[in-house]
Amino acid sequence: MDSYRINEIFYSLQGEGYYTGTPAVFLRMSGCNLKCGFCDTSHESHTVMTIDEIIDAVTDFPARHIVITGGEPTLQLDAALTTRLKEEGFYIQIETNGTHPVAPAVDWVTVSPKGAPLAINKADELKIVFTGHDVETIAETVEACHLFLQPCSEQNIQETVRYIKEHPWWRLSLQTHKLIDIP
């Protein structure tokens, strides 16, 4: 790809899942193939950036852990960009809804299925926003070493904790960046 539609690039701590607390550069790509009711991401606003412009921006920060998210990043992330990021020494984590294959050279795949048919059956981390639905069937579909459930709101935190205690192969993921009020 010659250019990419980028929603924002910023530096923070990973707030969720396995790498919670890890300093990371966030590359948020614009656009998604799904329309989840609870989605809090703007899919419209974006800046068109070349690979060189992206590399300039992400190397401005001291961390070399990058979280590529969206929207749905697999719609745009390709080998050309992952190769350049690896050349710059980045550990690449992607957060995807799992409906498209992931580009080569990604180090860590976090899948958060949103009810649409999945195109991948293997990930490093499965992270599901828990609404009380059947998460075991999803876990059978995607083979992952680390299984996380994340409450969908303050109202179902206790329900999520109860479920995890009864199904102890899951772990709790909280949106800690919201708890401590960082981006």
Ligand code: SF4
């Ligand atoms: S998959 Fe994620 S980014 Fe896409 S609409 Fe759903 S919540 Fe939003």
